[in-house]
Amino acid sequence: xxxxxxxxxAAATPQIKVANxxxxxxxxxxMLRAAxxxxxxxxxxxxLTLTGCTAGDLFRxxxxxxxxxxALQSIAAATSGLDIAVVLGFYLEVSDKxxxxxxxxxxxxxxxxxxxxxxxxxxxxxxxxxxxxPSEQDCVVLFGEEIPFGNIVFRDEAAxxxxxxxxxxxxxxxxxxxxxxxQNGAVLILNPTACIAAAGANKYRRExxxxxxxxxxxxxxxxxxxxxESTTDMVYSAHQIIASAGELLAENxxxxxxxxxxxxxxxxxxxxxxxxxxQNAFFPATPEFFAPTVGEVSLSPLRLFDFTRxxxxxxxxxxxxIPDSKEELHEVCSExxxxxxxxxxxxxxxxxxxxxxLGVSGGLDSTLALLVMVEAHRLLNLPRxxxxxxxxPGFGTTDTTHSNAVRMMELLGTDFREISIVQSVKKHFAxxxxxEYLHDLTYENAQARERTQILMxxxxxxxxxxxxxxxxxxxxxxxxxxxxDHMAMYGVxxxxxxxxxxxxxxxxxxxxxxxxxxxxxDNAALRETLCSILDTPISPELLPTNASGxxxxxxxxxxxxxxxxxxFLYHTLxxxxxxxxxxxxxxxxxxxxxxxxxxxxxLKIFYGRFFSQQFKRSCMPDGPIVGEISLSPRxxxxxxxxxxxxxxxxxxxxxxxxYK
Numbered sequence: 331x332x333x334x335x336x337x338x339x340a341a342a343t344p345q346i347k348v349a350n351x352x353x354x355x356x357x358x359x360x361m362l363r364a365a366x367x368x369x370x371x372x373x374x375x376x377x378l379t380l381t382g383c384t385a386g387d388l389f390r391x392x393x394x395x396x397x398x399x400x401a402l403q404s405i406a407a408a409t410s411g412l413d414i415a416v417v418l419g420f421y422l423e424v425s426d427k428x429x430x431x432x433x434x435x436x437x438x439x440x441x442x443x444x445x446x447x448x449x450x451x452x453x454x455x456x457x458x459x460x461x462x463x464p465s466e467q468d469c470v471v472l473f474g475e476e477i478p479f480g481n482i483v484f485r486d487e488a489a490x491x492x493x494x495x496x497x498x499x500x501x502x503x504x505x506x507x508x509x510x511x512x513q514n515g516a517v518l519i520l521n522p523t524a525c526i527a528a529a530g531a532n533k534y535r536r537e538x539x540x541x542x543x544x545x546x547x548x549x550x551x552x553x554x555x556x557x558x559e560s561t562t563d564m565v566y567s568a569h570q571i572i573a574s575a576g577e578l579l580a581e582n583x584x585x586x587x588x589x590x591x592x593x594x595x596x597x598x599x600x601x602x603x604x605x606x607x608x609q610n611a612f613f614p615a616t617p618e619f620f621a622p623t624v625g626e627v628s629l630s631p632l633r634l635f636d637f638t639r640x641x642x643x644x645x646x647x648x649x650x651x652i653p654d655s656k657e658e659l660h661e662v663c664s665e666x667x668x669x670x671x672x673x674x675x676x677x678x679x680x681x682x683x684x685x686x687x688l689g690v691s692g693g694l695d696s697t698l699a700l701l702v703m704v705e706a707h708r709l710l711n712l713p714r715x716x717x718x719x720x721x722x723p724g725f726g727t728t729d730t731t732h733s734n735a736v737r738m739m740e741l742l743g744t745d746f747r748e749i750s751i752v753q754s755v756k757k758h759f760a761x762x763x764x765x766e767y768l769h770d771l772t773y774e775n776a777q778a779r780e781r782t783q784i785l786m787x788x789x790x791x792x793x794x795x796x797x798x799x800x801x802x803x804x805x806x807x808x809x810x811x812x813x814x815d816h817m818a819m820y821g822v823x824x825x826x827x828x829x830x831x832x833x834x835x836x837x838x839x840x841x842x843x844x845x846x847x848x849x850x851x852d853n854a855a856l857r858e859t860l861c862s863i864l865d866t867p868i869s870p871e872l873l874p875t876n877a878s879g880x881x882x883x884x885x886x887x888x889x890x891x892x893x894x895x896x897x898f899l900y901h902t903l904x905x906x907x908x909x910x911x912x913x914x915x916x917x918x919x920x921x922x923x924x925x926x927x928x929x930x931x932x933l934k935i936f937y938g939r940f941f942s943q944q945f946k947r948s949c950m951p952d953g954p955i956v957g958e959i960s961l962s963p964r965x966x967x968x969x970x971x972x973x974x975x976x977x978x979x980x981x982x983x984x985x986x987x988x989y990k
Contacts, residue, residue, distance in 0.1 A: 335599025348382035410438035480623035544576025603906025663837035685794035692731030778814030808943020821953035890932035941975035
């Protein structure tokens with residue numbers, strides 16, 4: 331398969347013995363071999379791992395210095411025949427000065443040595459700053475070879491991965507060193523460090539690294555010295571952090587006398603894609619001496635994540651739009667709801683409209699839009715009677731959705747109206763010469779356009795603003811009737827995918843109605859109605875019901891599960907995943923639910939509709955951006971309406987042969 335652009339990385343803190351170099355090197359070799367067995371591509375050890383960072387004046391002893399170089403050579407030899415690169419803290423004498431360094435080791439060789447730039451006051455007793463190294467000192471002779479020495483950017487051409495190393499807790503002093511390396515092409519920063527354990531320190535460090543990785547769109551891997559260090563004056567935290575673009579992928583801080591390892595996968599392809607979207611946005615100017623002094627050092631191919639053999643240590647979220655924790659989800663839903671209501675209130679105030687109007691179907695989208703409109707009217711101190719709600723039953727309207735719509739409008743105290751479209755649409759069919767028993771696209775679209783015409787005309791008659799209900803998933807798939815439900819005077823749901831729409835309505839039912847007793851006349855009854863709506867299958871209800879009055883038209887039976895389409899949408903626009911990577915990632919994430927053939931079928935529908943339906947998005951109504959993804963043509967997605975999908979479809983045809 332194609333390059334996955336995902337690499338598994340281990341942050342390791344060996345249980346060392348201070349100055350016992352033989353013991354320490356054996357533990358390092360054991361751990362790197364275990365990480366290689368776990369199919370990691372890189373393992374990062376702490377600062378001064380070979381000796382311990384608390385060796386003190388023993389650093390000046392030539393015997394210890396030379397012994398750790400012998401151990402470094404043995405560790406390098408141990409990597410021969412393995413598929414893992416090692417980042418290891420040690421120290422090195424150069425021109426009669428000692429430098430706290432990290433070695434990058436791969437395939438039996440030390441590929442480069444990076445000195446620490448910021449030395450703490452106590453360290454300066456032994457170590458000089460790497461910033462003071464003369465520019466011409468760009469290599470050292472070690473083990474009979476010239477080895478690059480200085481600020482280095484390491485690159486694997488085959489994998490398309492570039493990373494750099496910074497030693498110590500430089501982020502606490504300045505983000506400049508890593509920013510300079512990132513400006514010069516690094517996507518990952520590997521950080522061997524020695525962090526002191528103190529109350530609140532781990533939280534501070536976690537936030538610092540996560541924020542830095544978000545600002546610079548990088549992966550940041552930090553691993554600290556641990557409990558094996560001397561406790562004469564302090565304890566070291568063994569704090570291990572793996573973060574990517576602001577997301578904390580994995581973390582550990584084990585102060586027991588063990589050798590903790592933290593493993594996570596970093597999708598560096600996503601980082602590169604995000605940088606293309608936000609190029610140069612987050613890299614401040616940095617002093618020249620922080621820039622790489624050695625340039626690029628080429629590595630042999632690193633081991634990347636293999637979809638045929640590997641499993642994610644931390645699975646991608648099935649729904650990337652929804653946070654993992656319920657608490658965070660409720661916080662996100664609350665914020666989105668406020669944004670929607672505030673945006674609508676602003677538009678109504680700007681155009682001088684004292685009324686708003688909505689077609690209420692009893693489905694998810696119109697339900698959320700109605701709840702948002704209630705909140706917007708409260709913000710504007712407008713009476714509920716100024717909120718005109720119209721139910722427009724047609725050929726496919728079920729008793730369940732109709733009764734839920736009516737019940738909601740009654741409970742919310744809106745200006746409730748009911749207008750059947752059956753006879754007017756039949757008249758329209760006769761006018762255009764369409765057989766009303768032919769249930770084709772014309773049959774469906776005529777109903778959607780009739781509803782929009784009625785709503786638009788009432789809006790004009792009442793001086794009201796017509797609010798649209800279309801959501802992000804429907805916009806992505808073009809699952810709407812052009813100039814029918816596609817059109818409104820303002821859209822409040824355009825930034826919310828269908829799967830998140832369910833979370834929003836559930837949040838109102840579970841949280842908002844519990845904390846806002848005056849939201850409607852009977853919050854308990856409204857909660858019951860909202861739960862009924864959540865249990866109703868998603869459908870446009872444009873085809874007649876069966877003899878029992880049940881739905882025969884279910885959207886997800888036509889286009890596939892929305893949870894898959896929302897996954898495709900997010901990782902296409904936010905992660906830049908090409909088809910094969912997206913297919914294989916989805917097959918891992920949804921393993922046991924959907925087989926790869928079904929996912930491929932849905933992916934084909936997604937690409938086909940995403941390209942062919944852009945013309946609907948090109949003239950979509952105004953509406954607020956509420957999250958990471960927006961399809962607005964006004965800056966969020968600059969995509970021509972007649973772009974071809976042939977490259978993507980040809981790739982899917984190739985994949986069908988491989989994964990049939």
